[in-house]
Amino acid sequence: xKKYLLKLYVTGKTPRSEKAIINLKxxxxxxxxxxxxxQVIDVIENPQYAEEDKILATPTLIRVLPPPIRRIIGDxxxxxxxxxxxxxxxxxxx
Amino acid sequence: xxxxxxxxxxxxxxxxxxGFDHISNGGLPLNRTTLVAGSAGSAKTVFAAQFLAAxxxxxxxxxxxxxxxxxxxxxxxxMKGFGWEIEKWEKENKWAFVDASPEPHESSIVAGEYDxxxxxxxxxxxITKVKATRLSLDSLGAIFTQFSDSAIIxxxxxxxxxxLKKMGVTAVLTAERTQEYGEIxxxxxxxxxxxxxxxxxxxxxxxxxxxxxxxxxxxxxxxxKGEFPFTVTPEKGVIIIPLSAIELKQKSSNLRISSGSxxxxxxxxxxxxxxxxxxxxxxxxxxxxLMATEFMxxxxxxxxxxxxxxxxxxxxxxxxxxxxxxxxxxxLENEGTLKVVCEYPEVAGLEDHLxxxxxxxxxxxxxxxxxxxxxxxERVSTIKGFREFIIGxxxxxxxxxxxxxxxxxxxxxxxxxxxxxxxxxxxxxSIILLRxxxxxxxxxxxxxxxKMRGSMHDKDIREFTIDNNGMHIGKPFRDVTGxxxxxxxKIQKGDFDRLDNLFDE
Numbered sequence: 001x002k003k004y005l006l007k008l009y010v011t012g013k014t015p016r017s018e019k020a021i022i023n024l025k026x027x028x029x030x031x032x033x034x035x036x037x038x039q040v041i042d043v044i045e046n047p048q049y050a051e052e053d054k055i056l057a058t059p060t061l062i063r064v065l066p067p068p069i070r071r072i073i074g075d076x077x078x079x080x081x082x083x084x085x086x087x088x089x090x091x092x093x094x
Numbered sequence: 095x096x097x098x099x100x101x102x103x104x105x106x107x108x109x110x111x112x113g114f115d116h117i118s119n120g121g122l123p124l125n126r127t128t129l130v131a132g133s134a135g136s137a138k139t140v141f142a143a144q145f146l147a148a149x150x151x152x153x154x155x156x157x158x159x160x161x162x163x164x165x166x167x168x169x170x171x172x173m174k175g176f177g178w179e180i181e182k183w184e185k186e187n188k189w190a191f192v193d194a195s196p197e198p199h200e201s202s203i204v205a206g207e208y209d210x211x212x213x214x215x216x217x218x219x220x221i222t223k224v225k226a227t228r229l230s231l232d233s234l235g236a237i238f239t240q241f242s243d244s245a246i247i248x249x250x251x252x253x254x255x256x257x258l259k260k261m262g263v264t265a266v267l268t269a270e271r272t273q274e275y276g277e278i279x280x281x282x283x284x285x286x287x288x289x290x291x292x293x294x295x296x297x298x299x300x301x302x303x304x305x306x307x308x309x310x311x312x313x314x315x316x317x318x319k320g321e322f323p324f325t326v327t328p329e330k331g332v333i334i335i336p337l338s339a340i341e342l343k344q345k346s347s348n349l350r351i352s353s354g355s356x357x358x359x360x361x362x363x364x365x366x367x368x369x370x371x372x373x374x375x376x377x378x379x380x381x382x383x384l385m386a387t388e389f390m391x392x393x394x395x396x397x398x399x400x401x402x403x404x405x406x407x408x409x410x411x412x413x414x415x416x417x418x419x420x421x422x423x424x425x426l427e428n429e430g431t432l433k434v435v436c437e438y439p440e441v442a443g444l445e446d447h448l449x450x451x452x453x454x455x456x457x458x459x460x461x462x463x464x465x466x467x468x469x470x471x472e473r474v475s476t477i478k479g480f481r482e483f484i485i486g487x488x489x490x491x492x493x494x495x496x497x498x499x500x501x502x503x504x505x506x507x508x509x510x511x512x513x514x515x516x517x518x519x520x521x522x523x524s525i526i527l528l529r530x531x532x533x534x535x536x537x538x539x540x541x542x543x544x545k546m547r548g549s550m551h552d553k554d555i556r557e558f559t560i561d562n563n564g565m566h567i568g569k570p571f572r573d574v575t576g577x578x579x580x581x582x583x584k585i586q587k588g589d590f591d592r593l594d595n596l597f598d599e
Contacts, residue, residue: 011211020206043212047219050212056194057241058211060202074206081205 004028004036004086005065011058012044016075020059023076031088061085104315107228107264110148111141113334117318118309122290127255127265129287131279132294137305137326138268139164140176141294142230144331145266146189147178149228156188157228158220158263160213162236166191176331190220196240204242210250214257221261229258233268238281248282255287278310289313295321299476303443307334323482325445333449337482346548351462351497353385354392357567358526361543361552366524368461369495370547371488373518375502376528380539381560382501383407384419385526386464388564389499391421393462394431401460403451404436405470412436419564433458444475444483452490462497468518469503488521506580523547531557531574531582540577541567 008024010017021040028036043050043058053062063070063086072085083089106120115121122128122145132138146157161169169191170180183189194213221229234251238244251267258265267287269279274295291310296303306321324334350365359365366372374385386402393400404412412434416423426432435454442450455463465471465487472480491498500518519525525544530537542555554570555577574582 009212011209011215014211016207016209023206043215047215050216051192051219054193054197055212055216056210056237057208057213059206059208060212071202073202073204074208077206079205081203085203085205 001065002035002037003066004032004063005039006036007039007041007053007062007064009041009043009050009053009055009058009060009062012042017042017059019077020061020075023079023082024061027076027079027082027086031083031086104312106315109145110152110154111144111332111334112330113322113324113336114307114332116336117307117322117334118312119316119318122264122266123312123315124264125259125262126289127258127267127287128290128292129267129269129279129283130292130294131269131271133271133274133296136294136296137324137332138270138294139169139172139232140326141332142232142266142268143169143173143178143180144176145230146228147173147176147180147331150183150188151178155227156183156190156224157230158190158192158217158224158226160192160194160217160229160231162194162196162231162240163233165195166193175328177329178331187224190224190226192216192220194237196236209246210254213250214254217254218257218261221263227263229263229265231265231267233270234283235270235280244281251283251287302474302476302479304476304479305445323445323479325443325449327446327449333445335445335448335482335486337485347495351398352392352396354388354390354395355565355567358541358565361554361556361567362524362546363549363551366497366499367548368497369492370497370523371492371521372497372499372524372526373502373522374499374526374528375504377504377506377530380528380530381558381565382503382528383412383415383466384560384565385528386466386499386501387412387416387419387421387423389462389464390423390426390432391416393460394426394429397431398461399431399459400433400462400464401455401458402432402434403454403463403465404434405439405465406467407436409434409436418562419560420562421564433460439470439474442474444471444479447471447474448483448486451487455491455494455496460496462499463491464499465501467501467503469501484518484521488518519545527578529555529577529580531571531577533574533582533584540571542578 008020010020028038041049057073059075061072061076070085072082076082105124106122107124108115108121130138130141146159149155149157173180180189238247241247269283271279274297278291290312293308293310295306305324307324308321309317322334322336324332326332347368349368351368352365353359374382376382390400390402413423423432423434475483524546527542527544529540531540539558540555541558543551556567556570558565558567571577573585575585576583
């Protein structure tokens with residue numbers, strides 16, 4: 001089991017979805033080493049998952065593990081806020 | 095549902111919410127979104143849920159409920175009180191929830207641009223799942239508190255309303271207002287659904303709550319204007335009282351019925367008309383309840399069914415009084431010709447009383463109805479609400495071709511008139527005044543038929559007495575003047591002769 005389990009909800013193959021995926025992959029690579037599992041869920045193909053997780057906005061990133069559950073909304077272009085959301089703020093200035 | 099695509103006319107969807115289709119001239123604009131705005135406690139959520147429930151109960155439409163505020167469990171539980179089995183409907187694929195209520199324990203951080211694509215996808219999924227043609231979204235204010243950027247939310251809500259239109263869904267969006275009279279809704283939500291706006295109000299007036307509904311605008315199609323009273327009942331939910339839908343179309347009959355007193359019948363030119371409204375006005379103790387009681391007994395004699403609404407006295411009191419006047423109410427009730435409904439006016443609002451009165455009349459199907467007294471009902475209402483009640487009751491019983499006798503108490507012992515009369519006198523067909531007459535240190539009772547539409551009637555003020563056989567009407571007061579104005583004066587013999595000869599040549 002990896003230390004981080006991340007779910008990213010996006011809507012179709014829009015530029016905003018692509019941007020979020022690229023931003024997230026870069027952050028994972030730079031800060032989480034290999035200790036993460038990432039699931040990308042398209043709400044148009046799988047609306048029932050969005051229903052279960054009560055997703056309203058896309059893109060939404062959910063940190064399922066480690067607890068507590070965290071939600072980060074947006075295309076993840078503001079890297080500092082993403083790191084705060086993932087409890088990685090100590091990495092900010094390292 | 096009517097369809098007429100050719101001339102681009104706006105088609106309306108019958109909501110089946112009682113009264114709403116009347117005041118909206120046919121229902122909600124089909125395939126469009128209507129904003130329902132109201133202050134806290136104005137029954138927005140009930141309206142939104144009823145819009146879906148009415149479609150399901152009548153088997154005409156299934157619906158999707160999007161909640162931004164209350165939890166799904168709360169809504170299921172709260173609406174059960176109206177008899178709406180949402181849980182069962184969900185299993186039958188007639189009702190689907192989209193739960194967008196906030197999660198209390200989770201915080202979210204915004205890191206970049208976003209839209210509400212997931213919400214739209216979930217709504218579309220739910221609509222497809224139950225094949226919904228109706229959708230309610232309750233309430234918009236709550237989503238603005240979940241997301242800080244209201245410009246994005248407004249844009250996205252507009253996108254959702256466009257998508258709903260494409261899917262052929264008629265939608266109700268609720269939004270909160272901070273004042274009863276002021277801006278339409280908070281956060282400027284009316285800007286993106288500005289075509290149709292309905293306002294629910296819950297106004298505090300003279301320490302009494304009064305609910306009204308108003309269609310503010312319906313772009314491109316007609317509707318009734320102004321505020322209409324409505325109430326929320328446990329069995330039916332929102333019921334709107336469509337005053338403007340009342341039409342002066344009732345038939346008029348020449349058939350006479352007995353007032354219960356042969357002497358009074360004679361004074362009225364042969365009895366009351368079968369479908370007329372009679373007002374009996376008098377001070378306390380002049381014999382109004384007696385007249386209502388005799389009116390009921392008169393029905394039973396002719397094998398009619400009669401209904402008495404008593405708002406002043408208890409059953410026991412009424413039955414004991416009737417026995418005192420030689421009328422056996424208990425026997426009449428057992429025979430099924432009489433029904434007595436006793437209620438304290440304060441137990442409900444006037445709108446609720448009106449709905450109950452109508453309902454009992456529908457069920458019992460009487461040929462005559464008495465309400466004793468209107469003045470007691472006046473206590474629980476504002477002047478405007480009372481006037482609407484009177485119009486509602488009289489038009490209903492006229493429609494049903496029922497005779498109605500209402501009593502009204504005057505505020506002063508001698509003469510005088512009550513506020514009630516001011517509202518009702520033009521609607522009534524007959525008015526009977528009961529008055530105290532003070533002569534030589536004695537209180538006597540006088541009765542006169544002031545008005546009898548469509549018939550000759552006795553113009554005298556007659557003395558009447560009450561004993562254990564009821565009411566007895568005697569001779570006119572020939573030697574007293576000023577009875578109706580409340581200032582009775584004995585006329586000297588000489589004056590009397592002079593008056594008699596006044597018009598002799």
